Amino acid sequence: MLIKNNTQKRKKAIVLLxxxxxxxxxxxxxxxxxxxxxxxxxxxxxxxxxxxxxxVNIAKKAKCNYKILKMNLPxxxxxLLDKEMRVTRPQGNKVAGExxxxxxxxxxxxxxxxxxxxxEAIGASAIFIGAHAQDYxxxxxxxxxxxxxxxRMAQEGTKTGVRxxxxxxxxPIINMRKSQIxxxxxxxxxxxxxxxxCYKGQKTPCGNCDSCNYRAKGFxxxxxxxxxxx
Amino acid sequence: MLIKNNTQKRKKAIVLLxxxxxxxxxxxxxxxxxxxxxxxxxxxxxxxxxxxxxxVNIAKKAKCNYKILKMNLPxxxxxLLDKEMRVTRPQGNKVAGExxxxxxxxxxxxxxxxxxxxxEAIGASAIFIGAHAQDYxxxxxxxxxxxxxxxRMAQEGTKTGVRxxxxxxxxPIINMRKSQIxxxxxxxxxxxxxxxxCYKGQKTPCGNCDSCNYRAKGFxxxxxxxxxxx
Numbered sequence: 001m002l003i004k005n006n007t008q009k010r011k012k013a014i015v016l017l018x019x020x021x022x023x024x025x026x027x028x029x030x031x032x033x034x035x036x037x038x039x040x041x042x043x044x045x046x047x048x049x050x051x052x053x054x055x056v057n058i059a060k061k062a063k064c065n066y067k068i069l070k071m072n073l074p075x076x077x078x079x080l081l082d083k084e085m086r087v088t089r090p091q092g093n094k095v096a097g098e099x100x101x102x103x104x105x106x107x108x109x110x111x112x113x114x115x116x117x118x119x120e121a122i123g124a125s126a127i128f129i130g131a132h133a134q135d136y137x138x139x140x141x142x143x144x145x146x147x148x149x150x151x152r153m154a155q156e157g158t159k160t161g162v163r164x165x166x167x168x169x170x171x172p173i174i175n176m177r178k179s180q181i182x183x184x185x186x187x188x189x190x191x192x193x194x195x196x197x198c199y200k201g202q203k204t205p206c207g208n209c210d211s212c213n214y215r216a217k218g219f220x221x222x223x224x225x226x227x228x229x230x
Numbered sequence: 231m232l233i234k235n236n237t238q239k240r241k242k243a244i245v246l247l248x249x250x251x252x253x254x255x256x257x258x259x260x261x262x263x264x265x266x267x268x269x270x271x272x273x274x275x276x277x278x279x280x281x282x283x284x285x286v287n288i289a290k291k292a293k294c295n296y297k298i299l300k301m302n303l304p305x306x307x308x309x310l311l312d313k314e315m316r317v318t319r320p321q322g323n324k325v326a327g328e329x330x331x332x333x334x335x336x337x338x339x340x341x342x343x344x345x346x347x348x349x350e351a352i353g354a355s356a357i358f359i360g361a362h363a364q365d366y367x368x369x370x371x372x373x374x375x376x377x378x379x380x381x382r383m384a385q386e387g388t389k390t391g392v393r394x395x396x397x398x399x400x401x402p403i404i405n406m407r408k409s410q411i412x413x414x415x416x417x418x419x420x421x422x423x424x425x426x427x428c429y430k431g432q433k434t435p436c437g438n439c440d441s442c443n444y445r446a447k448g449f450x451x452x453x454x455x456x457x458x459x460x
Contacts, residue, residue, distance in 0.1 A: 023368050071301055073347060106347030109387050115345040117303060117336030141387040149383040156379040225344040 002011045007023065008135055013123035013170075014115045017041050019054030021195045021215060022173060026130035027062055029172045036128065039066035040115055044073050044107075048201035057194045069114060073104070083159050100213040107142035112150055112169065119167045120158050132173045132181065178218030186224075193227040205229070240266045242354035243400075244345045247271050249284030249424045252403060255411050256360035257292055258416035258418040259402045265356065266302060270345055272405045273305065274303050274337075278431035297454030299344060303334070338371035342380055342399065349397045350390050362403045362411065377401055416454075423457040435459070 013035035015027045030037050041055040052068065059066035064138045108131065131142040140146060151169045155161035173181050185192060196206035197215045205212050205228065219226040243265035245257045260267050271285040282298065289296035339359070346356045360440060361372040370376060381399045385391035403411050427445045428435035435442050435458065449456040 040354060069302060101387060105350035106343055106349075107386065109342070109383070110343045110347060112338055113340040117334075117340060120335035140389055142393040143386070146383070146387040149379075149386040153339070153379040155374070155435040156373070156374040158336060159333060159370055160372040 010034065011035045011126070012038065012119075012122060012126050013126040013128055014119045014122075015039050015064075016111055016115055016130070017055045017059060018130070019051035019058065020130070020132035020195045020211070021185070021190075021192065021197050021213075022132060023055075023180060024040075024130075024190050024192070024195045025130050025188065026057050027058065027064070028185065028190045030126075030128045030170075031062060031064075031187055035128075037062070037064045037128075038118065038122065039064050039110070039122065040118060041066055041068045042111055042114075043068055043070045044104075048196070048199060050196050050201045054194055054196040059192065061191050061194060067118075071110075073110075094192045105141055106141070108139075108146075109150070116154050116158065116167060120160050121186075125165075125168065126168045126170050128172065130169045130173055131171050132176055144171070144174055175210040177221075178214050179221035181226070182218045182222055189224055195228065199229075238440070241263065241356070242266045242268065242349075242351075242352060243356040243358055244296070244349045244354050245358045246341055246345055246360070247285045247289060248360070249281035249288065249426045250360070250380050251415070251422065251427050252286075252360035252362060252411060254288050254360075254404055254422070254425045255418065256358050256416065257294070258420045260358045261292060261294075261358070261399075262418055267292070267294045267358075268292050268348065268352065268354065270341070270348060270374075271296055272344075273298055273300045273340055274334075278429060280426050280428075284424055284426040291421050291424060297348075301340075303340075306364065312405045329420050331442045333369055336371070338369075338376075339380070346384050346388065346397060350442050355395075356398045356399065356400050358400045358402065360403055361401050361405075362406055362408075374401070374404055377404075403442070407451075408444050409451035411447065412448045412452055412454070423460065427458075440455040 011034065013032050015023070015037045017023045017039040019041075020204055021124065027037060027039065028029070038061040039055070041052060041059070043049070056066065056068070094121060112129065115129075118124070119127055126201065131147070147169050152169055154169065160167055173184070176184065184190075196205075197211045199209040199211050200206045207216070215226065218225050241264065243260050245260050245267045247253045247269040249271075257267060257269065257293050268287040269285070269420060271277070271282060271289070275322065286296065286298070287371065310397075338359070340420055342357065342359065348349070348354070349357055361377070373433075374402055377399050384399065388397065390397055403414070427441045428440040430436045437446070
């Protein structure tokens with residue numbers, strides 16, 4: 001058996017960290033796979049700044065480097081950014097093709113573009129993003145097809161790509177149900193009490209939005225108490 | 231013959247405006263095709279801020295809306311951003327596959343991602359970018375193959391795309407030589423005196439960098455004096 005050289009260079013990854021449960025599990029998954037993780041946290045005018053505080057706390061707890069990137073999306077069109085719009089209540093099972101008003105045009109595309117730039121600059125070989133099929137609520141930029149297309153684009157548009165290497169876009173939880181994500185997180189010792197899922201930025205989760213509902217359902221399926229809820 | 235209804239809604243486009251000659255010609259080309267143009271100008275820590283002033287002046291001259299987007303690319307790795315690196319001198323005909331040190335990882339990917347988000351938010355049907363084959367100097371994100379891959383990714387990752395509509399990435403000058411771009415600009419009354427091409431951000435163009443050289447060669451081929459040079 002080969003003895004591993006502990007002094008060898010560890011592989012690097014960029015992890016998109018939102019402060020939510022999904023990206024926290026994704027970060028701990030990446031760490032468990034032996035990556036040195038660099039967390040990117042985006043402040044883009046969302047009304048739930050609570051998320052950012054959670055993201056920072058999660059990165060610190062995991063002893064990872066992190067960077068908050070502030071950016072201005074100077075156009076409206078999403079209830080997550082636009083205070084005049086009301087965040088709609090969940091509608092149970094979504095009609096296929098229906099896109100909710102919390103959709104922010106191009107959000108994941110912008111986030112992944114920054115991650116790609118950062119990955120290339122620091123020599124990371126992977127980007128982890130905690131998108132998943134159940135929670136995407138019809139967002140076009142949370143589907144496997146989109147990530148594949150982004151991957152191909154990254155291959156064509158970077159020095160790394162044209163030189164024949166690859167920066168992989170990794171979506172470890174894309175096909176998991178919320179309860180499976182939570183189960184995975186428990187195994188990985190994810191500090192769920194530090195995560196924040198609610199779309200509304202109040203002191204306690206509203207318990208009413210899409211995100212709160214998916215989270216509550218996930219914990220209920222496992223018959224586990226959500227450590228965030230007192 | 232049908233009489234055009236002047237009150238009908240004009241088609242909208244996002245134009246990426248850098249302040250250089252190429253993006254100025256691209257803007258005037260888009261206007262000539264009947265688009266209402268919204269210019270995006272990026273301030274990303276480049277050392278030639280002179281470009282931004284030029285971009286604003288060009289947008290104003292063309293009577294177009296514009297928005298300066300400030301962003302922080304917090305990683306190094308390009309001589310355009312990193313003051314400790316020296317901008318290399320031109321090397322004549324580039325060896326295929328060679329990528330110069332002025333390459334900024336993921337720059338066009340990030341710019342196009344913001345343009346895409348903006349296009350979707352305001353209902354624009356096109357994004358114009360003034361990339362071209364001669365001047366790209368080996369940048370992977372200035373090649374036709376990259377733009378096609380970005381186009382496919384945009385189709386998969388936006389509400390507009392999954393609903394079967396399209397936001398076209400248009401690169402009108404991609405196959406033009408510098409002299410052809412200048413010739414096109416002359417026909418379109420582009421105010422070349424307002425444009426800025428030099429990679430170095432001094433009071434007058436350095437006359438020595440890749441960008442200065444391509445520009446000078448273009449004007450020389452047409453036997454025209456560059457109005458920027460006194």
